[in-house]
Amino acid sequence: MGLYGRAVRIEIVVYMEKEGKSREGCPIAKSVLRRANDQELVLALVRYRKGHKCSQTYIIVSIVVWDAIDRCFADKLYDIIVYKVNEYGISTQRRCAQNDSKTCGCQGVNERTRGACYSFGCSWSMFRDGCKFRDSQRHNVRKFRLKKRNQEYELEYHLDKLATGLAPLYEAIAPDAYYNQITFESDGSDCRIGDGIGRPFSGVTACLDFCAHSHKDLHNMNNGCTVVVTLGKYRGG
Numbered sequence: 001m002g003l004y005g006r007a008v009r010i011e012i013v014v015y016m017e018k019e020g021k022s023r024e025g026c027p028i029a030k031s032v033l034r035r036a037n038d039q040e041l042v043l044a045l046v047r048y049r050k051g052h053k054c055s056q057t058y059i060i061v062s063i064v065v066w067d068a069i070d071r072c073f074a075d076k077l078y079d080i081i082v083y084k085v086n087e088y089g090i091s092t093q094r095r096c097a098q099n100d101s102k103t104c105g106c107q108g109v110n111e112r113t114r115g116a117c118y119s120f121g122c123s124w125s126m127f128r129d130g131c132k133f134r135d136s137q138r139h140n141v142r143k144f145r146l147k148k149r150n151q152e153y154e155l156e157y158h159l160d161k162l163a164t165g166l167a168p169l170y171e172a173i174a175p176d177a178y179y180n181q182i183t184f185e186s187d188g189s190d191c192r193i194g195d196g197i198g199r200p201f202s203g204v205t206a207c208l209d210f211c212a213h214s215h216k217d218l219h220n221m222n223n224g225c226t227v228v229v230t231l232g233k234y235r236g237g
Helices: 071-088 149-173 175-182 185-191
Strands: 008-012 042-048 058-065 116-121 203-208
Touching: 058 149, 071 149, 116 149, 149 175, 149 203
Parallel strands: 008 042
Antiparallel strands: 042 058, 116 203
16 A cells, blocks of 8 residues: 555554453453554554564454545445434344353343344355355345335445445455455355455444454455444534
């Protein structure tokens, strides 16, 4: 991307044997990294590999691009997603809704105010142990399914627009992972979201989490990446 100096910040991840927990047993962050100033455009988190003295002594864990999408588009996308999923969304039940001992509802227990997760596009289904659309008719697949079908088109349009806009940025930031994800794009073109050629993404999960749990995504592509887009609440500023 041609960035240097104050535009790029590198932080070494500090290993913690256990995640932070509240008195109720819910996870809490032990540290929080914030953007230093407007000049900082990219934050790279790296991890030291104990015992290594080669060029791979440090590996990149995560790359944060602070201004990844246009602010006006981000505000509009926030409003659309919040309205659509609150009014018409079908949430996905998650194991992390409560901790293992069932002593704490980490994402809340009130159905109207608790944390929620909504899945769109193509993905592996834990209920079918395979493609969630495998039993659907080809002409009747609803990748952006809501309770009312006529509400789906606007959501689909804007999430496709998001995927299309993020693809070239993803290519610039992590080219190896990007090319791994588009290598067989032509074989699964119906399973991609976005427009044009060079579509690395197959789906979107819209989440409102009160606490972030450590977890593994067992069905992600090997040597690819999960791209997380955080939409801060629009405050009119």
